Amino acid sequence: MDIRDLWAESMAGMLARPIRSALTTLGTVLGITTLVVTMGIAATAGNQIVGRFDELLATSITVEVPQSSRQALVSWEAVAELRRLRGVLSATALAQSDKSSNLVVTANNLLDPTQVAGQTLAVVAATPNLQATTHGRLLAGRFYDAGHIIRRDRVVVLGEQAAAMLGITRLDHAPAVFINDRAYTVIGIIGGLQREQILAGAVLVPPTIGPDFGLKNVTRVLVGTQLGAAELIARQAALALSPNHAGELQVIAPPGPKRARDGAQDDVNGLFLILGLVSLIVGAVGIANVTLVTIMERVAEIGLRRALGATRRNIAAQFLLESSLIGLTGGVIGASLGTVAVVTVAAVRHWTPVLDIRLALAAPAAGALVGLLAGLYPALRAARMEPVDALR
Amino acid sequence: MPEPVIELTGICRDFPADPPVRALDNVTLRVDPGDYMAIIGPSGSGKSTLLNVLGLLDRPSSGSFRLDGIETTTLRDGARTRLRGARIGFVFQSFHLLPHRTVTENVMLAEVYGRHPRRGRLARAKQALEQVGMGHRTGFQPGRLSGGERQRVAIARALMARPSLLLCDEPTGNLDSRNTEAVLDLFDGLRSQGLTILVITHEDEVSARAKRRVRIGDGVLTEQE
Ligand SMILES: Nc1ncnc2c1ncn2[C@@H]1O[C@H](COP(=O)(O)OP(=O)(O)OP(=O)(O)O)[C@@H](O)[C@H]1O
Ligand SMILES: [Mg+2]
Numbered sequence: 087m088d089i090r091d092l093w094a095e096s097m098a099g100m101l102a103r104p105i106r107s108a109l110t111t112l113g114t115v116l117g118i119t120t121l122v123v124t125m126g127i128a129a130t131a132g133n134q135i136v137g138r139f140d141e142l143l144a145t146s147i148t149v150e151v152p153q154s155s156r157q158a159l160v161s162w163e164a165v166a167e168l169r170r171l172r173g174v175l176s177a178t179a180l181a182q183s184d185k186s187s188n189l190v191v192t193a194n195n196l197l198d199p200t201q202v203a204g205q206t207l208a209v210v211a212a213t214p215n216l217q218a219t220t221h222g223r224l225l226a227g228r229f230y231d232a233g234h235i236i237r238r239d240r241v242v243v244l245g246e247q248a249a250a251m252l253g254i255t256r257l258d259h260a261p262a263v264f265i266n267d268r269a270y271t272v273i274g275i276i277g278g279l280q281r282e283q284i285l286a287g288a289v290l291v292p293p294t295i296g297p298d299f300g301l302k303n304v305t306r307v308l309v310g311t312q313l314g315a316a317e318l319i320a321r322q323a324a325l326a327l328s329p330n331h332a333g334e335l336q337v338i339a340p341p342g343p344k345r346a347r348d349g350a351q352d353d354v355n356g357l358f359l360i361l362g363l364v365s366l367i368v369g370a371v372g373i374a375n376v377t378l379v380t381i382m383e384r385v386a387e388i389g390l391r392r393a394l395g396a397t398r399r400n401i402a403a404q405f406l407l408e409s410s411l412i413g414l415t416g417g418v419i420g421a422s423l424g425t426v427a428v429v430t431v432a433a434v435r436h437w438t439p440v441l442d443i444r445l446a447l448a449a450p451a452a453g454a455l456v457g458l459l460a461g462l463y464p465a466l467r468a469a470r471m472e473p474v475d476a477l478r
Numbered sequence: 479m480p481e482p483v484i485e486l487t488g489i490c491r492d493f494p495a496d497p498p499v500r501a502l503d504n505v506t507l508r509v510d511p512g513d514y515m516a517i518i519g520p521s522g523s524g525k526s527t528l529l530n531v532l533g534l535l536d537r538p539s540s541g542s543f544r545l546d547g548i549e550t551t552t553l554r555d556g557a558r559t560r561l562r563g564a565r566i567g568f569v570f571q572s573f574h575l576l577p578h579r580t581v582t583e584n585v586m587l588a589e590v591y592g593r594h595p596r597r598g599r600l601a602r603a604k605q606a607l608e609q610v611g612m613g614h615r616t617g618f619q620p621g622r623l624s625g626g627e628r629q630r631v632a633i634a635r636a637l638m639a640r641p642s643l644l645l646c647d648e649p650t651g652n653l654d655s656r657n658t659e660a661v662l663d664l665f666d667g668l669r670s671q672g673l674t675i676l677v678i679t680h681e682d683e684v685s686a687r688a689k690r691r692v693r694i695g696d697g698v699l700t701e702q703e
Binding site: 087088090091095098101102386387389390391392393394395396397398400472473474477 | 530533535536555556559560562563564568570572574576577578579583587588590591592596635639
């Protein structure tokens with residue numbers, strides 16, 4: 087028997103009852119779609135740094151500077167060195183100590199002189215570009231600049247919560263705060279911090295004012311990098327900040343973006359993969375069932391083909407090919423639906439869809455395999471029929 | 479003397495039942511090329527059983543059956559199937575046309591199995607249809623043909639693979655007298671071209687046209703003069 091004839095006979099057999107064949111593919115369509123969507127979405131999502139929080143996390147490096155030795159491991163000026171590295175967007179040096187974290191701060195509130203109760207707040211010395219590193223925004227006034235630092239101006243910037251606690255909302259009368267009985271002019275209020283949110287409750291002072299509160303040396307450096315540069319910068323940061331004592335600095339790098347996404351999704355993926363496989367099995371049972379019914383309906387046809395010289399193998403091959411074609415059709419439809427679904431989800435989330443070409447090709451093949459396995463028993467039944475019985 | 483197309487010697491066919499049925503009882507028969515033979519007998523006498531044995535669709539329980547000189551009773555299933563496809567054409571009472579295929583496709587089915595060239599298949603099918611006077615209905619589906627037309631398509635299919643033997647089981651059983659006449663005329667024409675034809679029938683009109691008549695009763699065969 088010519089292979090083209092086998093193909094033609096199987097196609098004709100499948101297309102003789104198009105609606106039934108279409109319905110028979112449903113289980114396979116469902117299974118293959120689920121599998122393609124699950125794997126496609128996993129691959130697509132895995133290629134993204136999901137959401138804003140993750141992006142910030144993936145670009146944030148913190149360097150802790152130990153304070154045990156007498157000399158300063160990192161100078162205030164060293165932060166400028168760090169900014170010269172490719173991939174560093176901003177870097178801020180901070181100084182804070184246990185003592186400076188619990189200072190009584192009072193506001194002289196001109197509008198309400200009765201409210202003079204002190205608040206216990208943290209005082210933190212910081213280089214001026216804190217706003218960029220923490221992605222914060224100035225709610226009022228301005229941040230101190232290089233001029234303030236050089237002139238040793240006694241100015242402070244209040245964190246949003248600290249300002250609220252002190253009752254300072256407006257700066258047009260140049261309010262002052264008192265710490266250790268000395269007055270400092272409030273020139274700005276910063277809020278909306280996305281990183282180091284604890285600073286919202288702090289009083290920020292220029293590095294040159296820090297010594298007033300015992301804050302001489304840098305205790306921590308915050309670094310913001312470009313997306314994808316964090317790993318490299320983390321390796322270079324310590325050396326750039328402190329060429330002689332690089333080993334003593336503790337660099338806290340973000341977890342690699344790969345690990346960031348996997349954890350939560352693995353369970354969900356496993357569940358959907360099982361769901362897809364179950365659908366495939368249901369689809370296979372469906373194909374087996376319908377093929378068996380079809381064969382019982384086509385007993386006379388089988389008898390005729392045997393009378394015309396078809397061998398048992400010819401009969402088995404035809405029905406196997408028919409069920410495989412049904413499975414293949416289900417696989418092709420499933421792969422197409424799955425691909426469309428993945429692309430749609432990616433478009434809605436503004437992701438780049440990632441589709442493994444091997445997956446797109448394997449899906450129809452898997453469908454055909456399901457059909458082939460499902461057709462084994464019915465095809466065997468058809469081949470076993472005796473021509474006399476089939477023609478009776 | 480030419481080799482006989484069919485040579486049956488002491489053929490028996492027993493069916494396991496309670497009590498066992500002997501549907502063919504020691505049948506001996508010789509059919510030469512170009513013979514036109516009718517097999518007649520009452521219902522249940524073993525006509526179809528004989529035809530199934532002759533068509534290699536069924537195996538006899540004992541005896542020898544030589545088809546074109548080839549001993550068939552010792553052949554395995556595959557070889558019997560090939561022999562059947564190559565040498566024997568069948569015409570059934572119920573036509574056995576595939577309902578979803580056109581007339582031409584049904585006829586071409588005869589060349590799908592076995593070793594036939596694909597080239598020229600359509601032309602051969604058209605020619606076979608012309609031969610039975612159905613050349614004007616090639617694109618039809620069987621459901622839209624009359625009973626007589628369907629049987630003629632089935633005969634075209636049987637002729638397509640150029641068999642040496644045409645086996646017909648009640649070929650006119652579902653036809654009226656006019657269509658019966660047309661089919662019998664067709665058989666006459668085929669016989670004159672040298673085809674060997676065996677027809678099972680219970681109609682005198684049909685058996686009268688045949689050159690030889692054998693009667694079967696309770697599995698026993700007797701030739702009539
Ligand atoms: N598979 C079988 N098992 C048991 N008995 C059978 C079987 N096939 C046929 N028979 C018996 O063999 C006998 C001959 O049957 P067969 O079909 O050859 O008759 P027939 O001459 O063709 O009859 P009809 O004219 O009604 O078609 C019958 O008695 C039938 O009951
Ligand atoms: Mg009969």
